[in-house]
Amino acid sequence: AAAQLDACSSSASTSSSRQTWVEIGFGGAEHIIWQARHNPDVTLIGCEPFLDGVVKAISGIAEYGLSNVRLHADDARPLWLSFTLKDDGAPLLRSGETVEAAAMLATRLDADALLFNCSCPEVMEAAVRAARKSLGESGIAIGVYANGFAAKADDKVANEELQQIRGDLGPTEYLAWAKRWVASGATMVGGCCGIGAEHIRVLAEGLR
Numbered sequence: 001a002a003a004q005l006d007a008c009s010s011s012a013s014t015s016s017s018r019q020t021w022v023e024i025g026f027g028g029a030e031h032i033i034w035q036a037r038h039n040p041d042v043t044l045i046g047c048e049p050f051l052d053g054v055v056k057a058i059s060g061i062a063e064y065g066l067s068n069v070r071l072h073a074d075d076a077r078p079l080w081l082s083f084t085l086k087d088d089g090a091p092l093l094r095s096g097e098t099v100e101a102a103a104m105l106a107t108r109l110d111a112d113a114l115l116f117n118c119s120c121p122e123v124m125e126a127a128v129r130a131a132r133k134s135l136g137e138s139g140i141a142i143g144v145y146a147n148g149f150a151a152k153a154d155d156k157v158a159n160e161e162l163q164q165i166r167g168d169l170g171p172t173e174y175l176a177w178a179k180r181w182v183a184s185g186a187t188m189v190g191g192c193c194g195i196g197a198e199h200i201r202v203l204a205e206g207l208r
Helices: 002-009 030-038 051-064 099-108 121-135 171-184 197-206
Strands: 020-024 043-047 069-072 080-083 113-117 141-146 188-191
Touching: 020 030, 030 043, 030 051, 030 069, 051 069, 080 099, 099 113, 099 121, 113 121, 121 141, 121 171, 141 171, 171 188, 171 197, 188 197
Parallel strands: 020 043, 043 069, 080 113, 113 141, 141 188
Antiparallel strands: none
């Protein structure tokens, strides 16, 4: 679809001597068409996943004879899916589904990344291994950002009470966990609740 739409404005230049403006989510196309009409020396690239907006943009291009608009009829944002895990036992989502089921969903949705967040560091490695095995050669990235809390029982309700920060998970200790996640197949690592700026600094330096 994008290649066909590009034909509507095939003479638009993207050379280094010409400015290029990008509008992500141009809605009814009123703004991008106005900009194209009033800035003929600028190439405008519009991204919009909804067909009504794309059709309006094509109509505007045809009505005003515009040659400086390119359209991408899809969402320009990457899709990342993230799940929390139970804090003990086999790697399961807090909702009870398996990591393999999450990987299947990520594959079906053509996601760019599958991540596990706000769970104990101890449960992340097994989840990464299971996800990597299920995702195979799909190209979907795997990420981890654990929290700094003690394990949470399954019968507890989210945000029901204040949780204490662990005393055994300083920046150096967190880096040691992160290296295990990376060795298991994670390519994105960060931190969730209880993981602070110093943790991230040590991560950035230690994983280079």
